[in-house]
Amino acid sequence: MPINQQILLDNRPQGEAVASNFKLVSAETPALADDQVLVRHHYLSLDPYMRGRMNESKSYAASQPLGEVMIGGTVGEVVESRNAKYAVGDKVVGMGGWQEYSVVDANAPGALRKVDTTHVPLSHYLGAVGMPGVTAWYGLVKIIAPKEGDTVVVSAATGAVGSAFAALAKARGCRVVGIAGGADKCKYATEELGFDACIDYKVHGDVKAMAKALKEACPNGIDGYFENVGGWIMDAVMLRMNAFSRIALCGMIAGYDGAPLPMSNPALILINRMKIEGFIVSEHMEVWPDALKELGTLVGTGKLRPRETIAQGIAAAPEAFLGLLKGKNFGKQLVKLI
Amino acid sequence: MPINQQILLDNRPQGEAVASNFKLVSAETPALADDQVLVRHHYLSLDPYMRGRMNESKSYAASQPLGEVMIGGTVGEVVESRNAKYAVGDKVVGMGGWQEYSVVDANAPGALRKVDTTHVPLSHYLGAVGMPGVTAWYGLVKIIAPKEGDTVVVSAATGAVGSAFAALAKARGCRVVGIAGGADKCKYATEELGFDACIDYKVHGDVKAMAKALKEACPNGIDGYFENVGGWIMDAVMLRMNAFSRIALCGMIAGYDGAPLPMSNPALILINRMKIEGFIVSEHMEVWPDALKELGTLVGTGKLRPRETIAQGIAAAPEAFLGLLKGKNFGKQLVKLI
Numbered sequence: 001m002p003i004n005q006q007i008l009l010d011n012r013p014q015g016e017a018v019a020s021n022f023k024l025v026s027a028e029t030p031a032l033a034d035d036q037v038l039v040r041h042h043y044l045s046l047d048p049y050m051r052g053r054m055n056e057s058k059s060y061a062a063s064q065p066l067g068e069v070m071i072g073g074t075v076g077e078v079v080e081s082r083n084a085k086y087a088v089g090d091k092v093v094g095m096g097g098w099q100e101y102s103v104v105d106a107n108a109p110g111a112l113r114k115v116d117t118t119h120v121p122l123s124h125y126l127g128a129v130g131m132p133g134v135t136a137w138y139g140l141v142k143i144i145a146p147k148e149g150d151t152v153v154v155s156a157a158t159g160a161v162g163s164a165f166a167a168l169a170k171a172r173g174c175r176v177v178g179i180a181g182g183a184d185k186c187k188y189a190t191e192e193l194g195f196d197a198c199i200d201y202k203v204h205g206d207v208k209a210m211a212k213a214l215k216e217a218c219p220n221g222i223d224g225y226f227e228n229v230g231g232w233i234m235d236a237v238m239l240r241m242n243a244f245s246r247i248a249l250c251g252m253i254a255g256y257d258g259a260p261l262p263m264s265n266p267a268l269i270l271i272n273r274m275k276i277e278g279f280i281v282s283e284h285m286e287v288w289p290d291a292l293k294e295l296g297t298l299v300g301t302g303k304l305r306p307r308e309t310i311a312q313g314i315a316a317a318p319e320a321f322l323g324l325l326k327g328k329n330f331g332k333q334l335v336k337l338i
Numbered sequence: 339m340p341i342n343q344q345i346l347l348d349n350r351p352q353g354e355a356v357a358s359n360f361k362l363v364s365a366e367t368p369a370l371a372d373d374q375v376l377v378r379h380h381y382l383s384l385d386p387y388m389r390g391r392m393n394e395s396k397s398y399a400a401s402q403p404l405g406e407v408m409i410g411g412t413v414g415e416v417v418e419s420r421n422a423k424y425a426v427g428d429k430v431v432g433m434g435g436w437q438e439y440s441v442v443d444a445n446a447p448g449a450l451r452k453v454d455t456t457h458v459p460l461s462h463y464l465g466a467v468g469m470p471g472v473t474a475w476y477g478l479v480k481i482i483a484p485k486e487g488d489t490v491v492v493s494a495a496t497g498a499v500g501s502a503f504a505a506l507a508k509a510r511g512c513r514v515v516g517i518a519g520g521a522d523k524c525k526y527a528t529e530e531l532g533f534d535a536c537i538d539y540k541v542h543g544d545v546k547a548m549a550k551a552l553k554e555a556c557p558n559g560i561d562g563y564f565e566n567v568g569g570w571i572m573d574a575v576m577l578r579m580n581a582f583s584r585i586a587l588c589g590m591i592a593g594y595d596g597a598p599l600p601m602s603n604p605a606l607i608l609i610n611r612m613k614i615e616g617f618i619v620s621e622h623m624e625v626w627p628d629a630l631k632e633l634g635t636l637v638g639t640g641k642l643r644p645r646e647t648i649a650q651g652i653a654a655a656p657e658a659f660l661g662l663l664k665g666k667n668f669g670k671q672l673v674k675l676i
Contacts, residue, residue, distance in 0.1 A: 263604040
């Protein structure tokens with residue numbers, strides 16, 4: 001049996017998450033039961049939502065149990081199978097967690113999905129053609145629902161969600177403005193990802209400066225906002241939102257550490273007759289086929305060329321994850337496991 | 339020509355609105371031009387939105403110009419007509435403003451509406467069967483969209499909007515919980531207006547106490563909230579909102595004086611996948627016929643028996659309005675002008 005290195009949640013963060021919240025262990029992979037398959041993971045996805053799971057407090061999902069393998073999306077290859085529908089060599093996407101191998105009851109609904117790597121690299125099924133891409137799709141298509149010519153804004157613009165959002169919004173004839181941290185990311189957003197403009201929040205570092213920069217970048221105001229961050233950036237965006245504008249709320253990174261994160265002026269929701277809607281993409285499985293089809297085509301035709309930041313080896317996952325929470329990644333954060 | 343007493347906006351509030359912001363003047367009513375009618379007002383409606391119009395700052399509507407008659411809804415009787423569609427004696431609803439008479443270009447769309455006082459007293463066309471009633475209807479039916487058995491909550495429960503909201507929600511099989519200030523109002527809400535429970539915010543005077551009271555009054559959590567107030571009461575309600583719950587945002591009285599009014603924990607919108615939507619009922623004229631029909635039937639059959647607080651004479655309007663902003667009214671605030 002292969003040795004499987006795993007990362008467990010050892011203890012819960014007190015405020016900011018730290019490396020010592022995690023623990024690396026090794027175990028032999030168990031023998032397979034009927035219908036199970038053994039998947040060797042090629043990549044682990046690191047995503048902001050994982051920070052929420054580390055807390056004990058009530059959240060939209062169950063807490064990550066202590067002493068168990070951290071949850072996480074994975075892509076890999078079937079290396080052993082006792083399931084007639086899966087053959088050794090099949091490429092699959094699943095929720096294998098922070099470990100090198102996983103044993104999967106492959107008949108459970110949604111447990112595994114076979115993917116085709118002819119036109120789409122395997123790793124992209126964790127990003128642009130996976131959960132982050134569908135997240136962007138749902139927020140844009142189902143909540144913001146832009147019409148041609150609308151101006152839409154996304155925070156964390158060069159991340160996996162933001163880059164997919166830009167390609168999807170450009171395909172719908174929108175003006176797309178990003179917010180990102182640093183000149184490199186902003187340059188990449190406009191030169192490679194198709195953003196019409198990108199604002200550096202490190203340069204425009206408070207509500208007033210950001211609102212001014214948004215006014216210049218969005219001369220017709222903002223019709224839709226995809227919120228990945230929360231806090232003062234959202235306050236600034238709200239000052240530039242048009243009447244009947246929409247905010248899709250899918251992440252509030254700034255709040256995961258437990259610090260208070262108020263919205264300064266919710267009266268703007270009334271003044272501008274806005275709609276704000278929170279969502280979790282895993283609760284909308286009905287849109288995944290349409291979304292993945294469009295995203296796969298955008299990647300396959302080169303219209304969406306997502307960038308990846310790749311850490312090497314499972315032991316590197318905690319530091320890479322903590323860096324992600326601080327915006328140190330550039331594009332989709334992955335851990336390569338082979 | 340009759341003498342018309344009028345209240346003008348004389349100067350804008352610095353913070354809290356005060357009586358000296360207004361000015362009482364008298365003028366002869368002018369001679370009518372073709373198609374015009376002269377309406378003698380029986381009642382003037384006082385509503386929280388007027389406070390927003392008194393400010394110069396950007397709001398959803400144009401500011402009330404200085405030196406002009408304060409805007410406001412009125413019901414009255416045609417006393418002179420040069421319009422073939424209106425006869426002396428017709429009862430009409432319009433936006434006559436804070437004055438005893440108005441000259442109306444009766445052919446302008448939406449300027450006047452004839453009403454039938456057989457089953458519905460004239461004053462109720464400014465309340466339950468008027469703008470406040472339709473406001474409750476839109477928020478409940480179009481935004482909260484409850485299903486039978488849902489728990490819905492409304493602040494300012496005994497006001498014109500809140501009382502209509504209760505009747506409409508009970509007709510849809512909801513559990514309806516109100517929030518109001520004082521034991522008298524809460525007793526009235528449960529005994530006369532059909533609320534299943536009503537929480538006194540003067541007794542439960544902070545977020546923690548209010549959240550606890552809501553937990554008791556809403557054992558299955560809150561599915562829909564109609565927000566008339568904003569501030570700490572909204573913070574408390576948000577702590578008890580269920581997954582996929584909806585907030586209809588139609589007033590933020592607490593914020594009109596310009597004091598900061600943050601939302602403490604907007605991350606709850608994401609955690610509970612909530613929808614928050616601001617609206618102004620005058621932008622949804624398409625729903626008025628259906629809404630007024632249902633509201634008229636509820637009043638005509640005695641299922642909605644709205645209470646009114648009536649000030650006497652146009653000179654009493656400013657003080658009555660300032661009292662309304664502080665919750666001193668009990669039910670729909672009117673000024674009787676005859």
